[in-house]
Amino acid sequence: MAKPLLERQVSLIEHMTSAAAIFGGAGGSAPDLEGIDRALLRVEARFSYAKRMEKITAVLPKTFELLGGSRDAHVRAFVESCPPTTLSRLENACQFHRYLVSCWTRQAPDPPYIGDVAALEIAWAKVDADPEHHSSDRATRADRAPGSGVRRCPHVILLRCAYDIRPIFEAPLPTLPRMRGRVGEGAAPVKRDAPLVVALPPDADGPQVFEVAPALFDLLAALDDWTDPQGLDVDPAFAKLIADLVGRGLVEVRR
Amino acid sequence: MGGQRPAVGIGFRAAIADWTRENLDHFDALEITVDHCLAGSRSLRAAIFDLVGRIPLTAHGVGLSLGTDAPLDLAYLDEVAEVVERLRAPAYSEHLAFTRVPGRETAALMPLPKTEAVAESIIAKVRTVQLRVPFPFLLENITYVFEWPDSKMSDAEFLNLICRETGAGLLLDVENVYLNATNHGFDPHAFIDALRPGLVKEVHMAGGVTIRDESLAKPLLADSHSHPVPDAALDLLEYTLARHTPSVIILERDDRLEAGDEILDDIARIRARVAAARSRNTYGEALVGAAG
Numbered sequence: 001m002a003k004p005l006l007e008r009q010v011s012l013i014e015h016m017t018s019a020a021a022i023f024g025g026a027g028g029s030a031p032d033l034e035g036i037d038r039a040l041l042r043v044e045a046r047f048s049y050a051k052r053m054e055k056i057t058a059v060l061p062k063t064f065e066l067l068g069g070s071r072d073a074h075v076r077a078f079v080e081s082c083p084p085t086t087l088s089r090l091e092n093a094c095q096f097h098r099y100l101v102s103c104w105t106r107q108a109p110d111p112p113y114i115g116d117v118a119a120l121e122i123a124w125a126k127v128d129a130d131p132e133h134h135s136s137d138r139a140t141r142a143d144r145a146p147g148s149g150v151r152r153c154p155h156v157i158l159l160r161c162a163y164d165i166r167p168i169f170e171a172p173l174p175t176l177p178r179m180r181g182r183v184g185e186g187a188a189p190v191k192r193d194a195p196l197v198v199a200l201p202p203d204a205d206g207p208q209v210f211e212v213a214p215a216l217f218d219l220l221a222a223l224d225d226w227t228d229p230q231g232l233d234v235d236p237a238f239a240k241l242i243a244d245l246v247g248r249g250l251v252e253v254r255r
Numbered sequence: 256m257g258g259q260r261p262a263v264g265i266g267f268r269a270a271i272a273d274w275t276r277e278n279l280d281h282f283d284a285l286e287i288t289v290d291h292c293l294a295g296s297r298s299l300r301a302a303i304f305d306l307v308g309r310i311p312l313t314a315h316g317v318g319l320s321l322g323t324d325a326p327l328d329l330a331y332l333d334e335v336a337e338v339v340e341r342l343r344a345p346a347y348s349e350h351l352a353f354t355r356v357p358g359r360e361t362a363a364l365m366p367l368p369k370t371e372a373v374a375e376s377i378i379a380k381v382r383t384v385q386l387r388v389p390f391p392f393l394l395e396n397i398t399y400v401f402e403w404p405d406s407k408m409s410d411a412e413f414l415n416l417i418c419r420e421t422g423a424g425l426l427l428d429v430e431n432v433y434l435n436a437t438n439h440g441f442d443p444h445a446f447i448d449a450l451r452p453g454l455v456k457e458v459h460m461a462g463g464v465t466i467r468d469e470s471l472a473k474p475l476l477a478d479s480h481s482h483p484v485p486d487a488a489l490d491l492l493e494y495t496l497a498r499h500t501p502s503v504i505i506l507e508r509d510d511r512l513e514a515g516d517e518i519l520d521d522i523a524r525i526r527a528r529v530a531a532a533r534s535r536n537t538y539g540e541a542l543v544g545a546a547g
Binding site for chain 1: 290294295296297298317318323324325353354355356357358359360361362363365367368373376400401402403404466468470471472475477479
């Protein structure tokens, strides 16, 4: 008697997403799939794998370039340990990023600034993908909340980089997201504290990346939730700073 | 789709969004992947919704996994309904396939065993989709590299049964029929002939590649959406148009998108086949009229 369809579908997809089916070699036997040509399944598995890696590479182009000679080994280890759980481009890229981060806890990243590059590429994609990040939505959310206050815009991402990774990208911040240059065309990243903010300024075509002063970075980090803006109305300099941050889409104010 | 039938257009892709806007006058309609509206980047969503009202849009899904033997994701369907309404699309289409099981998803569209039991399960699910997404629902035939050994029905029998019981229409992927017929050795014309009259509401066209691998018994045609539509698929389109009256024909292209000239050339070749079929149909109707 045939097994329930779901059980057979699970066997099929587990086989199709296995390293054995994608890269060949031992393993990947699936008795529920008797009667199905494994060579044909391998073709399908490789197609599916190629589509997944295209999505990941599209989000992490510089990271993949920087992986260099270790790229194939990383990709294979990733496939073995992290089967696809969604079709989402961003989710698959985040999955690969989490895999890399876990690797870098055991082995120092090479080159040492690749972690900063990967984090920035992921942050940029997350800000760009946020479906609720529209100015009208932001205004509605702010209007609904009771009382007055100031907070960091919910979709702003703060990155404390250990390297100045601007040379990795063709254009200076904040037009960095174009990211068309090739690794190695500019000077090597210099090790220094680089507090970056990825945000979507009002009326901007896409996310932008700002390097900010460490003190401002700490202020933005502290504004995780609505905060009573003491001095906002009495200190003109602070009020001007907040207005500037609002204009750049970094904080929102509720009066 | 209003105006000349069938409308001819392409599937909207983010990578050629600017090019598509610049060449909008080459197309009568664009197909939008609803999942791009749900999970695409902010810029992609903006580019898509900016097209509403500028050109007729159709709505196509890739994320439902209708064939998974598990309950449908109703929240996903509710989101799809909102997108289809916002796009002002006349219908919503999805694949007769599965792409995931709980906890794991593959980008490939996998076939189902073509049995009456599976058809019954799909019929129930299509009814759920129709309740949840209040627009005409179309099923698309997929290309498949393998068959489940317990399949008992032909592709056309399986599709006819599900569509007859649910009232769903068919998004006929002519390229998929051509590939399946070549890879699995059946007559594509017989497949087209076996489809119920009036069933085909929309058509997909595409061009793929041939895979030659020593592990394969013979070369395999793959639906890569990367190359010009083969003449054999255009012949099959013309054959289809002599028997069915879709409202729109969409060219799917997902790779080598920089070859814009190839895309426009494919559109012109499809239009030529539409004109040829129309001319033949008109001639045929005139002959029938004269005989009567």
